[in-house]
Each structure stands twice: as C-alpha cells, then as structure tokens.
Amino acid sequence: MKILVAMDSFKESLSSLEAGNAVKEGILSVDENIDVVVKSFADGGEGSIESVMEDINGERIDLKVHNPLGEIIDSYYEIMDDTAFIEMAKCSGLDLIPESERDPMITSSFGVGEMIRDAIRRGIRNFVVFIGGSATNDGGCGMLKALGYRFYDEFNNLIPAGGGKLNRLHYIDESRAMEEIKECKFVVASDVKNPLCGEEGASMVYSIQKGADEKMAFDLDYSLKRLAKETYDKWGIDYSNKEGAGAAGGIGFAFMAFLGGKIISGVDAVLDYSKIKEEIKDCDYVITGEGKFDRQSFMGKAAVSLCIMAKEYNVKTILLAGSVESEDKLDSEFIDGYFSIIHKPMELEELTKKDTAYKNLKNTARQIFKVIV
Template sequence: MRVLVAVDSFKGSLSSLEAGKAVKEGIKDLCDEVIVKPVADGGEGSVEALADALGGTYVDAIVQNPLGEKIPARYALAGDLGILEMASASGLTLIEPSRRNPMKTSTYGFGQMILHAIHKGAKKFIIGIGGSATNDAGTGMLSALGYEFYDENGNLLEGIGKNLIKITRISEANVLPELKECEFLIACDVDNPLFGKNGAAYIYGPQKGADENMVKELDAGLISFASATSEHFSSEFWNFKGAGAAGGLGFGFVSYLNAKLKSGIDIITEEIRLEDEIKKADLVITGEGRMDYQSAMGKTPIGVAKIAKKHNKPVIAIAGCVKEEARNCNQKGIDAFFSILNEPMTLNEAIDENITRENIRLVCEQLIRLYKL
C-alpha cells in the first residue's frame, strides 16, 4: 500500500514537514511506501512548507516593521523562486495592540523584502498576504520598489493609509528595472473589493486599530487612490476579487505589478505537484492543528481532499483539536477525521512538540491497522 501524507503544520508544535514525518514514523512498517509532502494554504507556515517541499534556503533581511522600526524578516529562495509572507515584515502581530493605527502603518518593509529577494536573484514570487497591520493599498511596498506618489503641490508622500487621499500624481521614473522581469503569484483567499462596505477599510480596518472615523477616512482614501491609479494606468481593478485583501495590498499588486491572485492552497499544491503524487497513492492522510468550521471553508485538509476525490482516493485527516463543526468536512471530501489526543492533558502538554509527535505516531499507526482490516 502506498500512502501520501500531506499534513499542514500543527501551529505552535510541529511544522508541516515535522508533522508529516511523525505520521510516516507511525505507519512505515505497515505500508509498502510512505511519501511525505509538506503543504500549507498560503497562511502562516507556508514559507516553511514550500521551502521544505522545494529544497529552498532561508534568507534573512533587515527591514522596517509597519511603523518604520528596523526588524529582521525571513523569506525563502528556491532557485529563482522567492517565497514570502507579507506578515513577516508588515504583519499585525508585529505591533502591540495599543500602537496599532492603519492611518500610520505601511507595507514599506514588505517592499524591502521583495527588493532584497530580487537582488538575490528571485524572478518569480509566491507571496502570502494574510495578517496585515496596514491599509495603505500597497503604496508603502510600491515606494520601496521605486514608485513615487505625489500630492497636488508636488510633495513626495510616504506610503501610509492617511496619505492615500492626497495622492494626485504617480511617477514610475525610478521604479526598479528588474520588476519587469518578475512574476508575482499572490495567495489570497478573500474576495473583498478595494472600498465600500465590503472593502478593506470597513471589513478589516477595526481589527487593525481603526475607529469609526478612521474607517471612513481610509475608505475615502482608497476611493481616491483607485481613481488616481485608474487615471495613470487606464485600468480599473478596484472591484477585482481580492483587491481589498491586506488593506488593499491585493489592489496594489494587481494594478502596479501585474500580479495574479489565487487561492493559497491551489498555488501551493500546484507548485509542489501534489496531484501527481495523489494519483499514485492508495490512501491520503492530511490534517492540521485544529479542525473546525473554518476547515470546511477550504483550508489545507479540504484542499488536499478536493484533489484526492478527483481521483477517487480515500482521505483520512488528523488534528490536535476537533470541533463539532468539523463534521462538515465529511461533505467536502474527508472520509474520516480523528483527534490525536488520547488522554486528558493541559494545553501546554498538548502542544509540546515531543508529545504531539508521539501522539501523531500512535494514532496514525492505529488508523492504518484499522484501515487494513
């Protein structure tokens, strides 16, 4: 029997590769072949999963956090492929709650990451943009790459949320020439437009520190910036699905860098050629740290199961925590799912990497024994 293991990370415990290896350790003596493929959905842990799957190396860079303070940020390179997470430089968790203010935060540091990767030879990018602290429509990132934004008096503007409404002129005179050779594939699993009641400011602004007045100002700024961008490029991407992702960063990527926005799990499974391995498998084992209502909405296990069911392959999922709503996953391609917890324990014990590893090994061994009856 040939088993394919494609498990997402158990956050706080094991990476995707480590979890996959734990599954393999538990079942290898009961199977003819076990193949482990690190996988993720474009969110946290995606850089690590892709780097492991593609044999990439990690690169560290000093960049600015959303408030302009210097911090280290890490990305991965696999040949000329750059694998980045926006949150490493411009993420919400980088700023204490009391300092969060999307009028003042910027994606400039994330642009510095891209610049650093280009100088290291990257020409193709896979980028996760979830978890931003910003609402600058990508103007900070674009400024780091050489775009310049001016107000009506000819003053150069910093790429931050409060300046969006002031932008009247855009200059490409100093844009990095290498950008023309770059391809950007953006992992995006939201379909919000740039502005309006379902746009970046109204939907995501409050969690980034915006009060009611800030939300209105930011939304007006996004409308104004969309108009200035449309006039400059003769394009209209403000209503594009995902334009409002990451505080309008989706709009910035599509409008200025000709990026493609796509489901994170689809990007990653295609890049690691997961379907080729699924075709050859007799059984697929997937999973993640917690299975709940979000899992059924298209997170990693469902993405894996979707491919498996195209080829009529059975799918079993494991998780550290299984909520009642996870039963919806049974209608989305997962034939059965199981918790790896076998006895009462504290949360700290449950997320201990050694305990998690042993729990995965033990449960998966018994799953295969049952499956082979």
C-alpha cells in the first residue's frame, strides 16, 4: 500500500512537513511496511517555495531584506533555470511579527521588492511570486518603492510606509523605476479573488486579521481607493475590480497595474511546479488537511484542490482538520472521509501548541488506519 501525505500548514502551529510527519508516524505505528510518502504542500502562502523546490535542484539565494515593520532580517528566494521563485511570507509575512505589533497602517511590502530587485540585478527576468500570508495592506506600494517608484502627497512629500497614509496620495513618479522591469514577466500565485476595494476588498475582508480594527479597515479601504484613482488618472486603466487585485493587501493590484503581472491560482501553481502530481498516480490513498475545514475550503483551497486532483486518478482521499464546521454540508464526491483531529474540549491556545497538534494528528491517523489495514 502506498500513501501520499500532503498537508497544508496548520497556521501558527505546524508546518506542512511537520503535520505530514505526524500523520506518517500514526500510520506506521499500525503497519511499518506501508509506503508513506510525505510531501510539503501549500496554497501560495507560507511553505510554497518548499513545496515547489522539494524535488527540484534550484539555487537558493540568501539575502537580507526588510520585514513588514522595516527591520532587517535574513531571508531567501530560489532560482531555477531563468526564473526566480519568491514567497512573500518570507519577507512580508504575518508570521514574521508578533501579534502585539501587527498594524497594517504601517506594515510594508518593501521586502518583496528587495527580492525582485536582487534577482533582476542577477539577470533574472521571469518571476513566480507566491503572495499568501502577508502582513500588509499597502497596495503593494512598499514593493514598488523598492523598485524605484515614488509616491507623493500634494505638498510633494514622500508618502510614508504602510497603507495608512496612502489617503494623501497625489502623484505617482515612475521616472526612477528600474528600466529592466519592462523586460520582466511576473506570474503571481494567489487563491484570493477579491477586488481591491469595497465590502469584498482587501481592507474590509482581510485587514482585521492583520491587526486592524473596524475604523482602520475603513481608512485603509479609502487609501486603496485613492491609489486606484491615481493609478487610473496616470495610465487610464482601472485594475481595482480585477479578480485578485485585493490579494495580499492589494499587492495583486500593484503587480497587475504597475508590473504587467498575471494572477493564477496559488495551489495550481504549487501542483504544476512540484512533483506531487507524479506521486499521486500510483497511490492507494491521499491524505491531506488544513486547520479549518468548511465551505470556504471548496473555493480553491489547497486540501480540497489536492483531493480533486487525486480523484482524476481514482485515488481514495482523506482530509484531516483542526476543526470541522458541522453546520455546513461538507460531503463531497472528491473526499472519501473527513475527520476532526480534536478529541476532547480544549482551549484554543492549548490546541494550537505544536506538541498538541502533532499528537492529535498522529493519533487520528493511527485510529483511521487501524480500521483500514
């Protein structure tokens, strides 16, 4: 029997590989002769580079960049052939700053631009950028500043970092943008389809989880509307309602409007570039999972997308989750069985501890395969 285990990360608890190894340990405790293959898996957010590069001999480029709060950190991206693979979470990610310091009014995507700039200087002109897991809501202006763009208010003062002051935006200066950008192609991997502004936009939907309160969300939304207006006034094209413009605090908009980027599904990008598809073909079971399984999981999320692919090869699928929304109708032709790994009432703080989550995944997998084997 061959089993592929490819878990999405359990945010702020277990990485993809940690979750996968917990499941593997549980299965092997039932029968150590089962062939269990663990693969890193992601949906365009944190862990995407590991998923893509796990079986590929890419070149890791280590560099120092600014994190969302402007502090210098060690980070990296990967180069394969003539393409740079960049993960936004590694330079502008929510997990890089403590919860008490999260503030989308001031956090910046500058680090993403630093990675792009470094790759351009190395001669790279093709980019795949995974933009999930961001801490920012600056419309990608931080990234653009690192590439030479300048944003001014009506008094000719530079707009400071973050999305909070973009409401003052009066003029966009591209005269110092890197000339090489015109030669570059950007593929942007994201599963967020929200527009830039409005009730379904970046600020109103996602800024709260990045540290905003309700008033800040409205202020940030107005700031992004200002960015969209000034961009339209300058180039005469409105990208604000394009699918994915609101991804990663509006950086999707910046890629499309300023850099000619194309947005694609994050999970599709991971599946296309990784070797997961090849592993599925001769499997008996695919086991995947995520922190929370609900109806939103069917809207392009990693775990369900993997199950759909597995069914193309008639492979049985099992989904494990930290929580399952029982009030939703979750039965699906693509999922043979789904299970919550929580076995008793427990505080969220305890549930998300690494040791607890690992143990719960291991024990759930063990019990399932005691029945199967």
